[in-house]
Amino acid sequence: MYDRILLPTDGSDATNPAVDEAIGLARETGAELHVLFVVEDIPYAPEMMDDQVEGQLREIGEDAIQDIRERASEEGVEVVSALREGAPHNSILGYADEEGIDAIVMGTHGRSGLDRYLLGSVTERVVRTADVPVLTVRKTDEE
Numbered sequence: 001m002y003d004r005i006l007l008p009t010d011g012s013d014a015t016n017p018a019v020d021e022a023i024g025l026a027r028e029t030g031a032e033l034h035v036l037f038v039v040e041d042i043p044y045a046p047e048m049m050d051d052q053v054e055g056q057l058r059e060i061g062e063d064a065i066q067d068i069r070e071r072a073s074e075e076g077v078e079v080v081s082a083l084r085e086g087a088p089h090n091s092i093l094g095y096a097d098e099e100g101i102d103a104i105v106m107g108t109h110g111r112s113g114l115d116r117y118l119l120g121s122v123t124e125r126v127v128r129t130a131d132v133p134v135l136t137v138r139k140t141d142e143e
Helices: 013-029 051-074 088-099 116-117 120-129
Strands: 002-007 032-040 078-088 102-105 134-137
Touching: 002 013, 002 051, 002 088, 013 032, 013 051, 013 134, 032 088, 051 078, 051 088, 078 088, 088 116, 088 120, 102 120, 120 134
Parallel strands: 002 032, 002 102, 032 078, 102 134
Antiparallel strands: none
8 A cells, every 4th residue: 555655744742643643554554654854944034044043953853853763663664764955845745756655644733823824834735736645634632
């Protein structure tokens, strides 16, 4: 059914349910789990993206990937990881195409409030334009 599953992450706690779902799906299907963190361009304030900010974002991404790698390892799931730069939805879709991804698992609540309206929903854009199935996982109030 699935050979390669993509799990994009922004490193937030809101992605935990999606992480659990992706690891479980990969375990059940024997799929390879690809974990992607995108260091986002800041289109409304490019002057704010200096080397220090980019370094901090990369560190957040590396930490998020390592956490997922450890969780997946406990379940016997193989992980391939990547860090990309750019617009998140474009990077996710590009990675999925390049790596022959069969399904994408994403959380529905990474950003909230004003950020969501300024930047748009990454998950929504991926759902609308992906060529493969996208499983969205909502964070409940209990999590």
